[in-house]
Amino acid sequence: MKLPTVAPETMLPKGVKDFLPAKAAKIEFLTQTLKDVFARWGFRPVITPSLEFLSVLEKALGADLREKTFRFEDRQGDQMLAIPPDMTPQVARIVATRMREMPLPLRLSYSGRVLRHAEQQAGKDREILQAGVELVGLDSPEADAEMIAMAVEGLQAVGAKEFTVDIGQVEFFRGVMDNLALEGPLSREVATAIAHKDNSGLRALLFDADISDAAREEVLALPRLFGGRDVLEKAASVVRNERSRRALDNLSRVLDFLDVYGVQDHVTLDLGEIRGHEYHTGITFQGFLPGLGRAVCNGGRYDNLTAHYGYPAPATGFSFNLLNLLFALDGTLAPRSAGAIDVLIVQSGADKMVAQRLARALRQAGFAAARDMYPRNLEESLQYAGKMNYRYVMTLGPAGEGVTVIGVTDGTTRKVGLDALLAGDFSSLTA
The missing domain is CATH 3.30.930.10 (Bira Bifunctional Protein; Domain 2)
Structure with missing residues (x-):
């Protein structure tokens, strides 16, 4: 009803x-x-x-x-x-x-x-x-x-x-x-x-x-x-x-x-x-x-x-x-109060532990980061990120391989290494 x-x-x-x-x-x-x-x-x-x-x-x-x-x-x-x-x-x-x-x-x-x-x-x-x-x-x-x-x-x-x-x-x-x-x-x-x-x-x-x-x-x-x-x-x-x-x-x-x-x-x-x-x-x-x-x-x-x-x-x-x-x-x-959230992390596969480790590293470095826990495909995640004012979507493969940073507003993409990210190298988010 x-x-x-x-x-x-x-x-x-x-x-x-x-x-x-x-x-x-x-x-x-x-x-x-x-x-x-x-x-x-x-x-x-x-x-x-x-x-x-x-x-x-x-x-x-x-x-x-x-x-x-x-x-x-x-x-x-x-x-x-x-x-x-x-x-x-x-x-x-x-x-x-x-x-x-x-x-x-x-x-x-x-x-x-x-x-x-x-x-x-x-x-x-x-x-x-x-x-x-x-x-x-x-x-x-x-x-x-x-x-x-x-x-x-x-x-x-x-x-x-x-x-x-x-x-x-x-x-x-x-x-x-x-x-x-x-x-x-x-x-x-x-x-x-x-x-x-x-x-x-x-x-x-x-x-x-x-x-x-x-x-x-x-x-x-x-x-x-x-x-x-x-x-x-x-x-x-x-x-x-x-x-x-x-x-x-x-x-x-x-x-x-x-x-x-x-x-x-x-x-x-x-x-x-x-x-x-x-x-x-x-x-x-x-x-x-x-x-x-x-x-x-x-x-x-x-x-x-x-x-x-x-x-x-x-x-x-x-x-x-x-x-x-x-x-x-x-x-x-x-423009001054948008309060954009820096990163939405999307990881495929059943094991999401790498994504959680990455989110923790981002927060410790001062970034705002959230894991996309809702079941949807990448296109839907990007649409969600745009409506919710995220700056970047970061995608990971099942084991954390193939990390890609996608700019939500301009659609730009760049490949980055997972080890560098977990070590605290976030230059891909500040370039």
């Missing part, structure tokens, strides 16, 4: 995916490449748990992340558990409770999965693959600039050619909003209009608001404060509140350091940018690639998180969204 066909996507909850070898190899490439960048900047890895006590995790989550947290009862205890929606609060807990005796600054890196409740709409991921860093113990523009420069280097390392890193300053935005002194619902509507660069909607919201002309001028300028370094001068000519002015000074100093790093061509300023998490306290930034409306990396300063666990320390950091990176770079990653 023929079994009914089931669409693969109907066998998984919405917002999560399977990754078959080709995609998985690309994700592995992205992850390892970024981890190599982090290591070059002196960051050391930590591994966070996939479960936390909800009461502990929530100490460092703003309302935005609390709403997205998966939670459930623990059958082995009476406390609620949570699947972390973000790794930064976890690192903040680790620093405050496990590393507080270590000298500052701490340079920590991580990679892994988080889960977030998401709106049920097409293409919205609930499972997020992250790779990122946290720099704890430094409250300086140089530290903020280091995060942005690392993000640029990471994007270059994974092969991104054209990209921008949009930099904001939440203290600038909060200074403007504090000066408005709007009621809760109207304040949220104004913030939404600013985030969407909706100038006409923003003007309509403020038309009857009981605010000064100076405060109205400040907030109406926000959606237009986007571009190069000249944005700082435009902002300085508009804002009057001290909180925003201090933020502009901080941003100017960060840009000075970025000039030294030589990444200014990739940087834009957006003082009306309010995306991010509630825990951010200063510089924020997001990386964007052409054709993708979602950020591939997010970061910024968060000086209050570790204090929730009794250990106040300034901090900044960022993380890459690996699935967004994969989506944006998918077509360019194949």
